Amino acid sequence: MEWVVIISVLVLTVLSLLRVNVIIAIIAAALTAGLLSGLSVVDAIDMMVSGMGDQASTALSYILLGAFAVAISYTGITALLVNYLIKVLTGKKTMMMLAIAGVASLSQNLVPVHIAFVPILIPPLLKLFDEMRVDRRGVATALTFGLKAPYVMIPAGFGLLFHETIQNGMTENGAAITMGQTALSMLIPGAGMIVGLLIAVLFTYRNDREAIPGAGGSEANFTAWKTENVTFNRKHGLTLVAIAGALLVQIITQNLIAGALTGLVLMFALVVVPFRKGEQVMADGIAMMGQIAFVMLVASGFGKVLTDTGAVDALVEMSSGFLGDNQAIIALILLLVGLVVTIGIGSSFGTIPILAALFVPICLTAGFSTMATAALIGTAGALGDAGSPASDSTLGPTSGLNADGKHHHIWDTCVPTFIHFNIPLIVFGWAASMIL
Template identity: 85%
Template sequence: MEWVVVISVLVLTILSLLRVNVIIAIIAAAMTAGLMSGLSIVESIEMMVSGMGGQASTALSYILLGAFAVAISYTGITAILVNFLINVLTGRKMMMTLAIAGVASLSQNLVPVHIAFIPILIPPLLKLFDEMKVDRRGVAAALTFGLKAPYVMIPAGFGLLFHNTIAEGMSESGIDVTTWQTAMAMLIPGSGMIIGLLIAVLVTYRKDRESIPGAGGSEGNFTAPPAEHVTFNRKHALTLVAIVGALIVQIITQNLIAGALTGLVLMFTLVVVPFKKGDQVMADGIAMMGQIAFVMLVASGFGKVLEDTGAVDALVEMSSGFLDHNQAFIALILLLVGLVVTIGIGSSFGTIPILATLFVPICLAAGFSTLATASLIGTAGALGDAGSPASDSTLGPTSGLNADGKHHHIWDTCVPTFIHFNIPLVVFGWIAAMVL
């Protein structure tokens, strides 16, 4: 039983590397976990389907955030940003990539649209990327950094949800901790991601690279629209009001759906987007984010199979059997367990409660401090988010970079982000556990 998680995640990883569709790969991994746990194929399927509701809220929020992002783009305000990047950064590859990382970072804390901005911002830049011979793997790393690092280190927006989840999970397991303490605990692991980003942009992917048509699994028929000159106007100002309103509601309610709905309602109420465009905005939002939302649902079902069959508990129990009171060794094993579990489930937010329940007793027995325990749980949860085929932090970048069929999800997004973020997270998470 203790090897169920490892083998099922290997199935998911190998199938994904062989370019099998990520949904099929996740289902195959869930079936593997179920069969190894003594369930029949039908029972495995039923358990997986029953667990798909675990990410229903996330999936719906993605659809609504997609519609909100479409409504924002309808005003033309994103064209101002695209034109700025083209006019100011053409010919400056490293600065372009770092600027994209900065824009992506805003999507987690300041403008709460998460990955919904990517299919709007990135496709118009693809032709420029090709002209500049930008290595899209570096752009994927920049986008994933922006989708992860801010919530890992900053307790605002999505970061507030992440750190609240850590604090609540630890409190329920016997360690009282505040959100600000968890944020302090994650500063060292988060700094590892900054180093990973700089290595990816300045070293690994700095050279010219020609994009290959069909690399993403299809030839693609995307043609970037011609750049249009847009000046800031009243609609753009009202759009900013809607964005701020969505952010405030999301922070107050700690609910992504409420925030996205607020943004949409304000866009229509302020007549930034004509009411008659409502159906089109929703349809475009579903078209843009629907596949990602469904992948998250299936990944949640896979997580349900691993959790309900006791596979995760068995993995931790097996790992604890190798542990003594050597804190350095315990910290490394816990981080690696978190990596395996999270890369299979594909959601740091969904994995944290599971890891907190399992890790807290071990950390207490080993004598880790409150901050060290928080850093281990937070880092272990964040680890697999980068590099997981089922993570929104990798699916989002691919959705934009593969608009023209020249970017492969696994080899051009998951593998680069795994190398440049998971390795630094393990190293710096281990350091945090030792010094805090």
């Protein structure tokens, strides 16, 4: 039983590397876990389907955020940003990737649209990337950094939810901790992501990379963006009001759905987007975010199979036999176990309650401080978002960079982000557990 998680995650990883569709790969991994746990195929499917509901709220929020992002783009405010990037950063590859990382960072704490901005902002820039011979793997790494590092380090917006999840998970398992302590505990692991970004941008993907034939999308579309003269107007101001309203409601209610609905309602109430465009906005939002939302649902079902069959508990129990009393070894093993668990499920938010229940008793027994424990739990959870085929932090960048069909999800997004973020996260997360 203790090998079920490892084998099923290997199935997911190998199938993904072989370019099998990520949804099929996750389903195959879930069925593998079920069969190895003694379930029939039908029982494994039923368990997986029952677990899909655990991420229903997340999936719906992604659809609504997608519609909100479409409504925002309808006003033309996105063109201001794209035109600015084209004019200022043409010929400056390193600055281009760092600027994209900065823009992506705003989507977690300031403008709560998460990954929904990527399919709107990135496709118009593909032609520019290819003309500049930018390595799209570097862009993918920059996007994933912006989608992940801010909420790992900053307890605001999505970060508030992340840190509250750590706090609640620890408190429920007998290790009381404050929000301020969780934020401080994640600064060192977050610094590891900054190091990974700089390595990717300044070294790994700095050299020119010739575009794949047929890449870049529509020349006419790029030219239109490049030459379009857009100035800030009243609609753009009202759009900012809608964005502020969405952020405020999200912070007050701690609910992404409520925030996204508020933003949409304000866009129509302020007549920024005509009411008659409502159906088209929703349809475009579903088209843009529907696949990602469904991947998250299936990944949640996979997580259900792993947890309800006892496979995760068995893995941790097996690992505990190798722990001993050396804190350095214990921290490393816990992080590696967290990596295996979270890379299969692909959701830091979804796996932290599971990790907290498993890690807190071990850490208390081994004498780790509460902040060191929080660093281990938060880092282990974050590992699932960097490099996992089922993570929204990798699916989002691919949705934009693959608009022309020339960017592979696994080899061009997941592998680069795994190398540049998961390795530093493990190193810096381990260091945090030793220092704090």
